[in-house]
Amino acid sequence: xxxxxxxxxxxxxxxxxxxxxxxGKMIEFAGYMxxxxxxxxxxxxxxxxxxxxxxxxxxxxEFLFKxxxxxxxxQYICSNDIASLPxxxxxxxxxxxxxxxxxxxxxxYHTAEDEYMMVVNASNIEKDWAxxxxxxxxxxxxxxxxxxxxxxxxxxxxxxxxxxxxxxxxDLLEMPYYAIKKMNFAGLDNILIASTGxxxxxxxxxxxxxxxxxxxxxxxxxFEAGAEFNIQPIGLGARDTLRLEMGYCLxxxxxxxxxxxxxxxxxxxxxxxxxxxxxxxxxxxxxxGVSRKLIAFKTKEQGAIPRSHYELCTENGEVIxxxxxxxxxxxxxxxxxxxxxxxxxxEIGKNIYIKxxxxxxxxxxxxxxxx
Amino acid sequence: MEVLKELKYxxxxxxxxxxxxNTAYVGITDxxxxxxxxxxxxxxxxxxxxxxxxxxxxxxxxxxxxxxxxLPVSAKILEVNADLAKDPATVNADPYGKGWMVxxxxxxxxxxAELLSAEQYEALIK
Numbered sequence: 001x002x003x004x005x006x007x008x009x010x011x012x013x014x015x016x017x018x019x020x021x022x023x024g025k026m027i028e029f030a031g032y033m034x035x036x037x038x039x040x041x042x043x044x045x046x047x048x049x050x051x052x053x054x055x056x057x058x059x060x061x062e063f064l065f066k067x068x069x070x071x072x073x074x075q076y077i078c079s080n081d082i083a084s085l086p087x088x089x090x091x092x093x094x095x096x097x098x099x100x101x102x103x104x105x106x107x108x109y110h111t112a113e114d115e116y117m118m119v120v121n122a123s124n125i126e127k128d129w130a131x132x133x134x135x136x137x138x139x140x141x142x143x144x145x146x147x148x149x150x151x152x153x154x155x156x157x158x159x160x161x162x163x164x165x166x167x168x169x170x171d172l173l174e175m176p177y178y179a180i181k182k183m184n185f186a187g188l189d190n191i192l193i194a195s196t197g198x199x200x201x202x203x204x205x206x207x208x209x210x211x212x213x214x215x216x217x218x219x220x221x222x223f224e225a226g227a228e229f230n231i232q233p234i235g236l237g238a239r240d241t242l243r244l245e246m247g248y249c250l251x252x253x254x255x256x257x258x259x260x261x262x263x264x265x266x267x268x269x270x271x272x273x274x275x276x277x278x279x280x281x282x283x284x285x286x287x288x289g290v291s292r293k294l295i296a297f298k299t300k301e302q303g304a305i306p307r308s309h310y311e312l313c314t315e316n317g318e319v320i321x322x323x324x325x326x327x328x329x330x331x332x333x334x335x336x337x338x339x340x341x342x343x344x345x346x347e348i349g350k351n352i353y354i355k356x357x358x359x360x361x362x363x364x365x366x367x368x369x370x371x
Numbered sequence: 372m373e374v375l376k377e378l379k380y381x382x383x384x385x386x387x388x389x390x391x392x393n394t395a396y397v398g399i400t401d402x403x404x405x406x407x408x409x410x411x412x413x414x415x416x417x418x419x420x421x422x423x424x425x426x427x428x429x430x431x432x433x434x435x436x437x438x439x440x441x442l443p444v445s446a447k448i449l450e451v452n453a454d455l456a457k458d459p460a461t462v463n464a465d466p467y468g469k470g471w472m473v474x475x476x477x478x479x480x481x482x483x484a485e486l487l488s489a490e491q492y493e494a495l496i497k
Contacts, residue, residue, distance in 0.1 A: 041434040042409045101437075237408060237435045270469075303412035305432050328411045328434050357414070357430060 006311055013058040014212045016150055021306070022233060027099035029124035029236055032059040035242055037235035044238035045330040052157035054219070055198075059122035061147035062209070063132060066115050073139035077132065078108060081259065081271035085110045090178040090196050094261060095131060096278045100285070101257040102130050102264070105249060107196055109180040117180075117192070119152070119207075121251045141288060151215035153208045155222060156199040156234075156242075160206050163226035164193070177205065184222040188214055195335060199242045237249035241327050244336060245298050246342075247368030253308060253325045254294060254338055262290045263340065292321065293346040297363040298370065299335035299354065306337030311355040320345055323354065331371045334366050335363070373401040375467050379443065379483060380492035386467060387443045391411040394481060397443060398399060399462065400429065402496045407433035410462045413455040415440070415473060421447045424482055428473060431462070442483040446475035 010028045020026055024035030035056065037044060046055045065074060074082040078093040087110050097232045099285040104124040109117040120128045129145050136143050155164055161172050176197040185191035185208065197205025210218045223231055224303075240250070249255045255264050262270070262285055271335035272283050299306065306326030311319045324336030341352065348367050353360040380388045384403035387481040388396045404410065415429030420430055422442050429451075452471050455461060462470035477483075487495065 037408060040409050045434075241434060303414055303432060304436065305412065306435055328432070330434060 003073075011059075013056060014215050015056055019056065020232070024233065024235060027236075030059055030121070032122055034059060034234070034348060036237045037237045038233050041235070041237040042330045044234045046156045046244055047230075047232045047242050048234055048238065049331055050158065051158035051231075052163050052204075052229050052234045053238070054153065054222055054226075055154040055156065055234045055236075055239055056151065056219075057154050057239075058215070059208075060130065060152050061122060061125035062150050062152070063118040063120065063129070063146070064115070064144040065118065066142040066144075068114060069139045070114055070116055070143075073132075073136055073141045073143075074108060074141070075274045076276050077135050078106075079109070079266070079271065079276065080269045080294055081273050082108060082110075082116070083274070084271075087112060088179055088181060090180055090194055092178075094201040094255070094266060094269065095128065096186060096276065096282060097257060097262065098278050098279065099258070099260055101304070102251075102255045102261055102279060103131050104148065104268075105251055105255060107193075109190065109194060111180060111182070123252060127162050141176040149212060149244075151210045151212055151218075151297065152221065153210065153222065154199075155206045155208060155226075156196055156197050156204060158204050159226070159229040159231075160204050163222065163229060164206055164208075164233060165283055167221055168193075172206070175179060186214075187216045188218070191218075196237065198248065199246065224291070227276075234256060238330075240325075241330055244325050244327055244338070245329055245331055245370045247338065249294075249338075250325060260285065260290060262286055263292050275346050287352040289343075291298040291342060292340050293343050294324070294338055294340055295346050295352065295365050296338050296368045296370065297336070298332070298359055298366050299337075299363045301361055304341070304353050304354070304363070305335040306356070306363070312339050312341055313353040313355055313360060314345070315351070315353055315360075317353070317355075317360055319355075329370055335361075336370050337363070372405065373467070374493045376488050378467070378489065378490045380489070380495075381441060381443045382485060383441045384496075385441060385443050387483075388467075388471075389458055389483065391495075393477050394449065395444075395446070395475050395477060396471045397428075397438070397473050397475060398466055400492070402440075403465050404463045404466045404470070405439060409433065409434045410459045413452075413459050413462065413472065415448075415451045417448045417456065418451050418467060419474075421445075424443035424479070429435065432459075433446075434440065440472065442475070444475075444480075445478040447478065448473050449476055450474040462468065
């Protein structure tokens with residue numbers, strides 16, 4: 001779980017009461033009260049893999065960038081090449097910091113001419129907003145923090161498209177992966193729908209941005225539309241196991257203010273086609289190569305479940321790294337995890353050993369995703 | 372949240388059910404199984420060992436988390452519930468019955484008086 005670095009009373013999402021009413025177990029996460037599960041982590045996980053589920057991820061932050069200078073600001077603070085992003089498409093990014101680490105990871109959506117939206121991690125909204133406004137002093141773009149004005153519902157799973165299609169006349173199957181479109185949805189004009197998601201590539205991944213005042217109506221319409229597929233609300237517990245099966249980095253676990261993007265495997269979203277924060281040092285790092293790498297592994301013995309901070313070892317027990325995320329995979333029914341080890345121990349197909357309750361448990365290093 | 376009147380409890384959310392011959396069954400409470408979520412593995416490798424009150428006698432793994440199991444009283448571990456190896460989710464389904472974890476022989480029966488009553492445990496989890 002992510003560290004919550006604020007001492008303040010937790011915030012609530014607009015549908016907080018609804019989640020409690022429908023059986024959500026509410027816990028504090030990233031400074032917000034959030035549903036961790038409604039029924040069972042496993043059932044919710046499998047509902048998304050095999051059917052359709054809805055996550056209320058309204059704790060996530062949304063920033064809007066407008067005007068002629070928006071692109072220049074984004075090119076400077078983001079790792080990926082925003083100039084190559086056509087209108088109507090989305091792109092994975094991170095904010096590099098000046099010390100070689102990562103401020104946050106995020107998605108940039110090119111919503112219209114000279115207009116971009118960004119979705120950032122809930123735990124980092126304040127830090128990210130300070131980062132954006134600090135750098136924008138040089139660029140003068142029109143920037144707005146809309147985080148508290150929008151709800152975000154992730155509708156995910158093989159039956160997500162059939163569910164959402166009932167609420168719009170736009171052909172959702174026409175949307176390629178990582179696209180975004182404004183449309184009439186659930187009777188409302190100009191609703192942004194993105195074919196992005198945290199769970200699985202391809203059709204079946206949608207995120208719906210809803211102004212707070214319409215959130216409850218839209219949530220209920222989505223559940224009516226999905227009733228024939230037995231649509232279910234999904235908590236943060238299943239969200240985390242779903243993301244780990246895909247091997248996506250979680251800010252606070254795999255990446256943070258001190259981790260190198262190249263060690264974390266984020267070289268593919270680091271584009272030296274432009275000048276950006278710390279780009280010279282990162283370029284040098286890329287040329288020199290890194291000394292450790294994020295690996296993905298799955299265990300073999302029943303009950304050998306990796307957890308964050310467990311030690312990663314060689315066969316004879318020499319500690320060479322640490323698990324950053326681990327869980328039982330509900331799809332595979334074995335332990336899966338991510339962690340950092342020196343590059344010479346990072347070869348796919350080789351074994352790695354995890355110290356679990358003083359015993360070394362063997363795991364195989366695999367190529368992502370797990371499922 | 373179900374709390375059975377006839378059992379004694381610990382602050383760590385174990386229950387203990389006394390039998391006539393100074394033996395007892397130990398498991399985790401309904402509250403504990405709900406907090407943990409889907410239980411996927413119960414590891415108890417202390418059968419035959421004599422352990423002190425509060426000693427860790429095993430571990431329970433849920434999908435999202437792992438938790439140690441603490442012995443409510445000093446005892447010898449007589450038996451582990453073998454059915455849990457096949458179906459650990461029994462702990463979720465029937466925490467006070469088929470989901471029991473170990474049978475123990477009490478070494479200091481007077482320690483029972485130190486445990487929480489059902490009323491005290493209910494107040495703790497409120």
